[in-house]
Amino acid sequence: MTDQSLPSHAAPALSASSLNKTFTVRGNGLGKPARHVHAVSDFSFDLPTGSTLGIVGESGCGKSTTARLLMHLVEPDSGQIRLSGEPVGTAKRDLKQFRRKVQMVFQDSSASLNPRLTIEQSITFAPMVHGVSAKEARETAWRLLDRVGLDPARFAGRYPHELSGGQRQRVNIARALALNPKVVIFDEAVSALDKSVEAQVLNLLNELKAEFGLSYIFISHDLNVVRYISDHVLVMYLGQVVEQGPVEQIYAAPRHPYTRALLASMPSADPDQRTMAAPISGDPPSPIDLPPGCRFAPRCAFAEGICNTMPYELRHGDARVRCHISDPQSGHSKAEAAQ
Amino acid sequence: MNTPLLSVKDLTVQFRTAKGPITAVDGIDLTLERGEVLGIIGESGSGKSVTMRALLRILPEAKTTISGNLLLDGKDALSLKGRDLASYRGGDVSMVFQEPATALDPVYTIGTQIAETVRRHRKVSRKDAQARALEMLELVRIPSPASRLGNYPHEMSGGMRQRAMIALALAAGPKLLLADEPTTALDATVQIQVILLLRELQKEMGMATIFVTHDVGVAAEISDRIAVMYAGRIVETGTAADVLKNPKHPYTQGLLSSTVQGAKPGAPIKAIPGMPPDLAQMPPGCAFAPRCPLATSTCQAAVPDLRTQGAARRVACVKVEEIA
Numbered sequence: 001m002t003d004q005s006l007p008s009h010a011a012p013a014l015s016a017s018s019l020n021k022t023f024t025v026r027g028n029g030l031g032k033p034a035r036h037v038h039a040v041s042d043f044s045f046d047l048p049t050g051s052t053l054g055i056v057g058e059s060g061c062g063k064s065t066t067a068r069l070l071m072h073l074v075e076p077d078s079g080q081i082r083l084s085g086e087p088v089g090t091a092k093r094d095l096k097q098f099r100r101k102v103q104m105v106f107q108d109s110s111a112s113l114n115p116r117l118t119i120e121q122s123i124t125f126a127p128m129v130h131g132v133s134a135k136e137a138r139e140t141a142w143r144l145l146d147r148v149g150l151d152p153a154r155f156a157g158r159y160p161h162e163l164s165g166g167q168r169q170r171v172n173i174a175r176a177l178a179l180n181p182k183v184v185i186f187d188e189a190v191s192a193l194d195k196s197v198e199a200q201v202l203n204l205l206n207e208l209k210a211e212f213g214l215s216y217i218f219i220s221h222d223l224n225v226v227r228y229i230s231d232h233v234l235v236m237y238l239g240q241v242v243e244q245g246p247v248e249q250i251y252a253a254p255r256h257p258y259t260r261a262l263l264a265s266m267p268s269a270d271p272d273q274r275t276m277a278a279p280i281s282g283d284p285p286s287p288i289d290l291p292p293g294c295r296f297a298p299r300c301a302f303a304e305g306i307c308n309t310m311p312y313e314l315r316h317g318d319a320r321v322r323c324h325i326s327d328p329q330s331g332h333s334k335a336e337a338a339q
Numbered sequence: 340m341n342t343p344l345l346s347v348k349d350l351t352v353q354f355r356t357a358k359g360p361i362t363a364v365d366g367i368d369l370t371l372e373r374g375e376v377l378g379i380i381g382e383s384g385s386g387k388s389v390t391m392r393a394l395l396r397i398l399p400e401a402k403t404t405i406s407g408n409l410l411l412d413g414k415d416a417l418s419l420k421g422r423d424l425a426s427y428r429g430g431d432v433s434m435v436f437q438e439p440a441t442a443l444d445p446v447y448t449i450g451t452q453i454a455e456t457v458r459r460h461r462k463v464s465r466k467d468a469q470a471r472a473l474e475m476l477e478l479v480r481i482p483s484p485a486s487r488l489g490n491y492p493h494e495m496s497g498g499m500r501q502r503a504m505i506a507l508a509l510a511a512g513p514k515l516l517l518a519d520e521p522t523t524a525l526d527a528t529v530q531i532q533v534i535l536l537l538r539e540l541q542k543e544m545g546m547a548t549i550f551v552t553h554d555v556g557v558a559a560e561i562s563d564r565i566a567v568m569y570a571g572r573i574v575e576t577g578t579a580a581d582v583l584k585n586p587k588h589p590y591t592q593g594l595l596s597s598t599v600q601g602a603k604p605g606a607p608i609k610a611i612p613g614m615p616p617d618l619a620q621m622p623p624g625c626a627f628a629p630r631c632p633l634a635t636s637t638c639q640a641a642v643p644d645l646r647t648q649g650a651a652r653r654v655a656c657v658k659v660e661e662i663a
Contacts, residue, residue, distance in 0.1 A: 058526035059497070164614055194382040195553060199597035199610035206605060221527065228599040228608075247604065265531040267556030269600055271579035274560050278532040282482075283496040 011085030012046040013215035014102065014183045019043040019069055019079035025288065035288050038239045039065040042313075043079070045234060045244065047183065052209070052216040054230030054247065056223060056262070058284045062239040063219045067187045070217065071104050084182070100130055103176035107188035109168035113160040113175075119145070120156040123175045130179065137178070144174040148204060166197035173204070177212060185217040190225060202229060223266055227251055235259045238287050238295040245319025255321045258296045294324065306332050342413060344547050345371040345394075345515055350407040352386075352393050361618045363389040365571040366407070368645070371515070376541060376548045378562030378579065380555060380594075384615050386571040387551045391517045394549070395434050396424060412514060430460040433508040437520040439500040443492040449476070449503045450488030453510050460511035475506035479536060498529035502536065509540065516541070516548045522557060534560050555598060559583055564651070567591045570616050570626035573645060577652040587654045587662055590627045625656070633658045 023037040040062045047053045057063050068074040070081060072088065072095055081088045088098050106112040113122055123144065124137035132140075142152040148170040160168055169189065176184050186205075190198045202225065209216060220226050226233055227247055234244040235256065243256040254260045261279035268275055280299050293308035294300070300307070306324050313322045324330035352364040364386040371377055381387045392398050393405055396416065409416040411431055419427050436442035444452055453472035457463060463471070469488075476484035479502040492500055501521060508516060518537065522530040538561055541548050552558050558565055558579065565582040567575045567590065575588040586592045593611035602608050613630040616622055622629050624639035631638065637657055645653040656662070 058528060166614060194615070195555075196382060196594060196597050196611040197614060199599065199608040200612075202599065203607050203610055206607070223527065224598070224600045228602050228604050230604075262527055265527045267531065267534070267554065267560045269556040269559045269583070269598075271559045271562070271583060275531055275535065278528075278535050280528055281532065283498040283529050284526060 011082070013049040013084060014047040014070070014217070015045065015082045015085075016070065017044045017080050017082075019066075019081070020077045021065055021069055021074060022077055037288050038290050039287065040069060040076075041239045043069075043239075043241060045241070047215050047217060048231075049084075049182075049215055050209075050213065051231040052218055052229055054226035054233040055217065055219045055236060056221065056226050056233060057236035058221065058262075060238070060284055060287050061236040062287070063221075063236060064187055065239075066236070067104065067185050067217070067219055070185060071102060072098065096130075100179045101181050102183045102185065103179060103181040104185045104187065105169070105172045105176050105189040107191055109165055109172055109192065110160055112172055113168060115160055118157050118159055119150075119163075119171050120152075122160075122171065123178050126175070127178050140178055141174070144177055145171075147177075147208070148174045149200075150174075164197075166193050166201065169193060169201060170204070173201075173208070177208065180212075181214070183215045183217065185219070187219045188221070189218075191220060191222065198225070205229065223263065235262065238284065238290060240295055240322065241313070241320075242296065242323065243319065243321045245317070249317070249319055255316060255319065255326050256296075256323045257300050257302055257325070294322075302332075302334055304332055306330055343370040344373045344375075344412055345369065346408070346410040347394070348408040350390070350393060350409060351405070352389050352398065353404040353406075355402050355404070356619075358619060360404075362621075363571055363618060364393060365642075367568075367571075367573050369566065369573075371547045371549065373514075373547055374541075374545045376538075376550060376561055376563045378558035378565045379549060379551045379568055380553065380558050380565060381568035382553060382594075382615055384570070384618065385568040387568050388519055389571075390568070391434065391519050391549065391551055394515075395428055395432050395517055397428065397434075426460065429456060429513070430511050431513060432515045432517060433511065433513040434517040434519060435501075435504050435508045435521045437523050439497070439504040439524075440492060442504060443500065443507070445492055448489050448491055449495075449506075453503075453507050456507060456510045471510060472506075475510050476503070478509070478540065479503070479506045481506070497525055498533065501525060501529075501533055505533075505537065505540070509544065509546075512544070512546075514546055516546050518548060518550045520552055521550075523552070523554070530557070531560075537561065555583065555595065556600065567594070570621065571618060572626065572642070572655065574627065574655045575653070576645070581652055587648060587652070587659055588627075588656050589631045589633055589658070589662070592662075593630075633661065 019040055021040045023039055025035045027034040055063050069076050083098060083101055120141050123141040127137040145152040145155055150170055190201050218229050230247045233247045233250050235242050237258050243259045254263055264279040282299055294311055297303040297307040302325060311322050311324045313320050314327055324332040325334050328335055347369040349366045350364060351366050353360045353362050379387045450472045453475055454468035457468040457471045472488060473484055476487055481487050481499060481502050522533050525533060550561050562579040565579050566573050569590050575582060575591050586595055596609040597611055611630055616626055624641055625643050628634040628638040643655045643657050645655045648654050
C-alpha cells in the first residue's frame, strides 16, 4: 500500500451507493411469522475529502446501523461502499486495510475501551496488529495523548475506570487517530458528555480535522451539535434519507415536512419565545414491516392518496429531498410547480 | 404574604462511603410558591438529582445523613416516619424519573399501577380507582386510553411510557411534582410534546414543580425561575429570563457560552476549561475557582454566600460587582 499516493480530488473520501440492510426477526415456530426490520434502505452519500457529513434522526431511524454498515461491521444486503473511489472488497485482507483508513468513535466511552488494558496499551494495540513496532506505536500513542489534551506521563499507565467520561472519550479519539485514518465515524460520540466538556471535545475535533487532513461522519440526535460541526447534513427517518444537503440550506430552508418538524421541535432557549404547539404528534413508529409508501406519511400533516407510493429522491439545488410535495410531477395537490 | 409551599433551608446531604463522607448537596436554600415552576440546571455530579431524591425522602437512610430544614406546606418533611412518610411520598410529593422503562414496574399493567397508587392515597373503591386511572391516561393524552390501561410498560413506546409515568405521578394529586430529566431519554419530536404536556398540566392542576435538566433549552421552555447548581451548591438563582439572558455567575456565563446553540459553525466554542471537581476532594472556598477566569486568592478563602442582586436575583460570587 502506498499511503503517500496523491489523493484524487475527484473521488470523495468515502461514498456509498444504494446500501440496503434488512434484519429478520425470527418467528416463534408457533405460527408467528418472521418479520423484517428495514434498518437502512436505498442509502447513498458522498463524503468529500476534508468535509464533515452530519447524520441526524431519531431512535430507530437507522443512524447506528448506517455507521456499522460503513465500517463493514454489518454486511449490507446490497449496495457498495467506496473509499477514495475504490470499491471495498469483503476479503479479510481488504477489510483489514479498509479499517485502517476508516476508524470509529462510539458513544459509550467506557464500554468501548478494554477495562484490562492501560490507556497506552489500548492506543498501541491496533497499530501493533498492523505491523508497527512497539517502540514506534508507543511514541505515536504519547504524541497523540498529548495532542488530545491528556498529559502522557500521567495518563498512559492508567486504566479506563480511573478517567472521567470526557477524558475517556479523548482516549478513544487518540486511539482512532493512531492508525492515521482518512475517515473517522463518530456515533453519538459527544452525547454522553456534560455540556462544558462537550464544547471542549468539539473544539478538539475541529482542530484535529484540519491538522490530520481527516474527513468526518458525525452521527447525532442533537441538532445543534450537527449544525455546528457539519458541512453537509443528512436527515434520516425510518431507515431512509428524507433530505440531504449543505447544512445552512437544510437548517434555513428545510423542504421535507419531517425535517421541518424536527427542526421546529428544538427547544427555543429563550424563555420569552417558548414553543406553543408541538410540530408533530406521536412517537416515531417501529421500523418493522413498513408500509410500501412514504414512510413519514402516517405522521405527516400533508399526507394524501399519492403518499401511499414511495417518492423519489429529487435534486433541489445542492439538496436532495424525498417527498411528493417537492416533485412537480407527483400529482400531490401541494406539489411545487415545475421550474 | 402567606408562606411558600416549599421552604428548604440549609439542606445538606452526605453519603457515607468507604472512602469517607461525601457531601453531595452542600447547604442549599430553596423556596417555591404554589403553582410555580423552578428549573434546576447543572452538570452531572452537581447534586441536582440528589436534591430531588432528598426532597422525596427516597435516599437510602442507612447510608445518608440529611440535615437542614424541609417544610412542605408547613409540614416538617425531614421528621416524617412510617405511614406518614409513605403518604408523603406520592401523595404530597411525587416524581417523574428520567427513564420510565426502569421506573415503572415491568410485571404490572399501567392501569394496575395507577389504580394501586390512587387506592393507597385516597379512600376509594377498586372500581373508582380504575376510573381514575382511565381519567389520568386521558389527561396525559395517551391515544385509546381504555385499551392502554391493560398494557405492560414494555408494550409502549418511549414517549407513551413517559406519559404513563406522568399519569402515575399525578394520580394522587400531589402538591409538588419533581421531574428529574423527564425528557432527556426521549426523541426530539417527542421531547417537545412532553414538555408542552407538563406545562399544560402544571397550569391546569396548579401544582408547584421542580424540573431538573442539563439542557438549557428545555429549562427555558418550562421554568418560571431557574437555579444553577455546581458541585452541590446553588451558585445563581433568578427568573428564567434574567438568568438565561443576563447570567451573572462566571459558571452560568461559561455554561451558556459553551453551548453550541447559535455558535458559528466551525468557529471555536468558548468552552470552560477543566472539569467539575471531585466531590471527595473539594477545592477550598468557591468550588468553581479552579476553572474560573476571574478567580483570585479571595475566592479560595471561603465559600461565597448567595447574595441578593436586584429583585429576585441571588448570586454566589465575590466578584459579582466586577462582572458587567
